[in-house]
Amino acid sequence: MKKSLFDHLLDWSGRVLLTMILGFVLLPFLVVFIASFNDSAILSFPPKNWSLRWYSNAIEYRDFGKGLINSLKVSAIAATFAMIAGSGFAYVLNRYDFSLKSLLNSILMSPLIIPNFTIGLGLLILSTAASLPRTIWLVVAVHVIIVLPFVIRSVYVSLQNFERRYEQAAESLGAAPLRVLLTITLPLLVPGLISGALFAAILSFNEFTASLFVVNQGTQTFPVAMYNYVREYADPTLAAVSVIYVIAVAALLLVVHKFFRLEKVLNVE
Amino acid sequence: MSNEISPSVLQNNTQHPAVQIDGVGKSFSGTVALEPVWLKIRQGEFLTLLGPSGCGKTTLLNLIAGFLEADCGELFINRDLVTQVPPHRREIGIVFQNYALFPHMNVAQNVGYGLRTRHVSKAETAERVREALELVKLGDFADRKPNQLSGGQQQRVALARALVIRPKVLLLDEPFSALDRNLRTAMQVELKEIQTRLGLTTVFVTHDQSEALSMSDRIAVMSRGQIRQIGSPTDIYDRPQNQFVSTFVGDANLFSVTLLDRDETFVRLTVGETQLQLETYQDDLPEPGPVTLFARPEQCKLTQAGQAGSIPATVALTVYQGSYAEVHLDCAAADNRVMQRVPASEAPSAGTKVGIALPSRGPAIYKLNGEVE
DSSP states (O other), X not given: OOOOHHHHHHHHHHHHHHHHHHHHHHHHHHHHHHHTTBOSSSOOSSOSSBOSHHHHHHHHOHHHHHHHHHHHHHHHHHHHHHHHHHHHHHXXXXXXXXXXXXXHHHHHHGGGTSOHHHHHHHHHXXXXXXXXXOOHHHHHHHHHHHHHHHHHHHHHHHHHTOOHHHHHHHHHTTOOHHHHIIIIIHHHHHHXXXXXXXXXXXXXXXXXXXXXXXXXXXXXXXXXXXXXXXXXXXXXXXXXXXXXXXXXXXXXXXXXXXXXXXXXXXXXX | OTTOXXXXXXXXXXXXXXXXXXXXXXXXXXXXXXXXEEEEEOTTOEEEEEOOTTSSHHHHHHHHHTSSOOXXXXXXXXXXXXXXXXXXXXXXXXXXXXXXXXXXXXHHHHHHHHHHTTTOOHHHHHHHHHHHHHHTTOGGGTTOOGGGSOHHHHHHHHHHHHHTTOOSEEEEESTTTTSOHHHHXXXXXXXXXXXXXXXXXXXXEESOHHHHHHHOSEEEEEETTEEEEEEOHHHHHHSOSSHHHHHHSSOOEEEEEEEEEEOSSEEEEEETTEEEEEEOOOSOOOXXXXXXXXXXGGGSEEEETTOTTOEEEEEEEEEEOSSEEEEEEEOTTBSSOEEEEEEGGGOOOTTOEEEEEOOSBOOEEEETTOOOO
C-alpha cells in the first residue's frame, strides 16, 4: 500500500517526538554524568577540564560512608519488617471478609496521603515526649510506616493473581491449610514477596523528608548526608555520588534479574 | 504387583452408594447456583454432569470436593457424612481443567505430594509414584518440570497425582477442554480404560455432549441449577424426557405438528396434510393441539416425493463430509431447515423434491414454544 504524504509526516513526527521524550527522560542523568567528570570546583556546564577527583572525594568523605552504612542498615531492616507485616496484612485483606475490613485497609493505606514530613514530625514529637533516644530504630520505625502500603499493595496484587486451583489441588491431596500455605502458596508467592521487599528497600534508601526530622549526626542516612554536604559545598562530588548510585542500583537489579527474572519480580510479565 | 493402585472402595462392600447427595443446594449472594438435588452415585460408576455453562454442574462438583459449603442438605461419601468435613480430609482425587500442576515441583514431586501429606514412607512413596507414572505412561518423565510437558502429558501427571492417593471418588472438571481434538479422543479412551480397570467411582463435569455420551455409565443433564434428566447415555439420547435434553444432546429436527389424541402406546397426529400414528415412550405428553415434534436425523429417512406418509420437502443444499453428505431441506412443516445424513453417493442435488419419512417410534413431542436454552 502506498503511503500518503500525511502518513509520512505522521511517521516522522512520531519518531522525533519519541526520541525527544526518551531524551528528556535520560537528560538529567546525562548532564549529571558529564558534570561528575568536571575538574572545576563549581557545578558549571559543560566542563572545560576533566578529572576523577570528585569520585575520590565522594569515596573518602566520612559522612557519606557512615550515611551509606546507616542507609543500608535502615533499608534492609525496614524492608524486612515491612515485608513480613505487609504480607500478613495483604493475606488477611485478600482472603478474609470481616466487618472492619475497609477501615483496616484505609488505615494501612493512609501513609500514601499523609506527607512524609508529617510522619517524621509526628514520630519526632512522640519520641521527644517519651524521652526516647534518637537511635537508628527510630529511623527504622519511620521508614516501616512509609513503605508498608507499597509492600501491602505489591503482595496483594500477587495474591489477587494467584491461581486458587493450586491450593484446591493441594487440599484435595490431603494438605491441611497450614501445609498448603507453607508448601504451595508461599513458594509460589516468592517473586511477589521479593518484589515488595525490593521496592520497599529502594523507597527506604531514597527517603529523605521524614528522615531529616528523626536523624542525628550519628544516625544520619545517605540522602541526609548528601543534603548536609550541598549546604556546605557546591562542587561536583554529588554528581559523582549520583553516578556511583545509579551504577550500584543497576548492578543490584541485574543480580535480581539473574536469580528471579525481573519481569516476574516487577509484575510486568 | 503388591502395590497395584486400587481405590479403597474395592475392599469395602459395594452395596451402599459411593456418593449420596441429599438435597444439597447452593446460592451465591441471593442467586441460586444449584437447586437442592438428590443423587446417588454407585460404586465404580462413571457419572457425568452435563450442561451449558452456568447450569450448576461445577458448583455441584465443588460441593462434593468440599471447596464450597452447602447451604442445605447432606452429603455422604461411602456412608460417611462429610457435609462439614474440609476438603483435605475427604480423600477425593481431582483433575482440573488447567491441571493445576504445582509449577515449583517436578513431576515426581507433584505426584508424590498427596503421599507426603499422608506421611507415607519415602520408599513406599517412590514406589507408588513410579507405578502411578507408569499407569499413565509417563515413567521417564519423573524429573521434568510441568512447564516442560505438553498439554496431554500435563493431564496424565494430574491424573497420576489424583490416582496415587487411592481416592474414594475421582472428580474430573472439564479435563479435556484444553486438548486438541485428536489428543482429546485418545485421552478419553485412556482415561476410561484406567477408570474401568480400577473400578473407580468418577464424577465427570463437561459441557461436551459427545464426551458425555461416549464415556459415561450415567449422565445427569443439568440446566438452571437443576438436574433435568438422569439416565444411561441411551436413555438420554433416545428417550429424552424434556425439550431441553432433546436439543442439548444430539442433533434434532423440529416439526410443527398437531396432536390429535393418544392411548397407552400410540399418539395420532397430523403434519400438514399427512396423518401419522407413532409409538411413544413418553409419560408426559402435552395436551392435544399444536405441538413440536423432535426427531433425530438418523431416525428419519429420505423417500421419493409423494410417498404415502412422508412429509414433502425440497433439497436446499448438500454438504459433502467425506463418508457421508449432509442434506439440508426446506420443509413447510419444519421450524428450521431439516438436516439428514445420507451416503455421499446417494446425495440428491439441490432443488430435488423429496419426502421425509418419520420413524414409527422414537420421536418426542413437547409443548409448542417450550423452553430451549
